[in-house]
Amino acid sequence: MNSAVMTAANVQPTQANAAQRYEVRRADLPLSCPLPSMALWNSHPRVYLPIEAENGESDCPYCGAHFVLVD
DSSP states (O other): OOEEEOOTTOOSOBOTTOOSEEEEOGGGOSEEESOTTBOOTTSOOOEEEOTTTTTTEEEOTTTOOEEEEOO
């Protein structure tokens, strides 16, 4: 399975929905898909995901990306 670590510190926009699994940190909260570091022009509307209320894992209802809180 393809994995990517995305943080708010990423400077260059990345392709939205390029991976199916993303590791995120508490510094990235509140969590949204696509992530703020991703280009929005070719993606779905931004949706905020309640990863803390879902035991550290959450799925995007639009693209199915799986987010895992790693810290």
